[in-house]
Amino acid sequence: MNQQTIIIAYTISNIxxxxxxxxxxxxPKLARLMFLLLFGWACWFNYTTAHQQPEVYxxxxxxSIRLYNSFIQGWFKDHxxxxxxAIAIGQGLIAIGMLLKGMWVNLSCIGVIIFxxxxxxxxxxxxxxxxxxxxxxxxFIIRNDDKRYLWK
Numbered sequence: 001m002n003q004q005t006i007i008i009a010y011t012i013s014n015i016x017x018x019x020x021x022x023x024x025x026x027x028p029k030l031a032r033l034m035f036l037l038l039f040g041w042a043c044w045f046n047y048t049t050a051h052q053q054p055e056v057y058x059x060x061x062x063x064s065i066r067l068y069n070s071f072i073q074g075w076f077k078d079h080x081x082x083x084x085x086a087i088a089i090g091q092g093l094i095a096i097g098m099l100l101k102g103m104w105v106n107l108s109c110i111g112v113i114i115f116x117x118x119x120x121x122x123x124x125x126x127x128x129x130x131x132x133x134x135x136x137x138x139x140f141i142i143r144n145d146d147k148r149y150l151w152k
Contacts, residue, residue: 006124013127017134024137028145031137032105035112036098036150043092050084057084063123090115098150105147112138 023031049056057080061072076083090111097108116131116138 010124010127013130014133017127017130017137020134020137021140024140025144028141029150031141032098032145032150035108035138035141036095038095039091039098039112040095043088043095046084046091047088050081050088054080054084060122060125063125065121065123068121087115101149102147105145106142109138109142 020031020034023034058072058077061069064072094108094111094115097104097111100108113135116135119126120128120131122128
């Protein structure tokens with residue numbers, strides 16, 4: 001990707017992150033639907049990509065902190081499909097949890113926060129500070145949502 005495309009994608013990602021935060025504060029059910037769509041798509045995308053083009057994930061080491069880059073250039077390089085498939089399954093579980101009620105919503109939000117905190121060190125490749133903004137949105141869902149089924 002050229003520099004202009006990266007800047008546009010980065011900007012759009014962070015605007016979307018702010019929309020997640022606004023929804024979580026004002027309309028937490030809408031934010032849960034947004035998380036369902038985001039993490040459902042991420043589950044499909046990461047699982048499919050990990051099985052068809054696992055080498056794509058090597059680029060994440062380029063802009064990450066040294067510890068993450070060392071991990072990616074080391075163990076991860078030989079286990080991309082396994083590792084990313086496990087992440088994709090977790091993303092799918094987060095999506096499903098957003099549909100449900102009670103503790104499942106809370107667990108999904110905690111999963112979102114942990115996942116997004118985990119990708120923050122990837123820097124530009126994770127559209128930082130997107131992960132912090134959207135992690136805050138998950139926190140506001142925990143605080144503001146009635147924890148009923150999404151469709152109620």
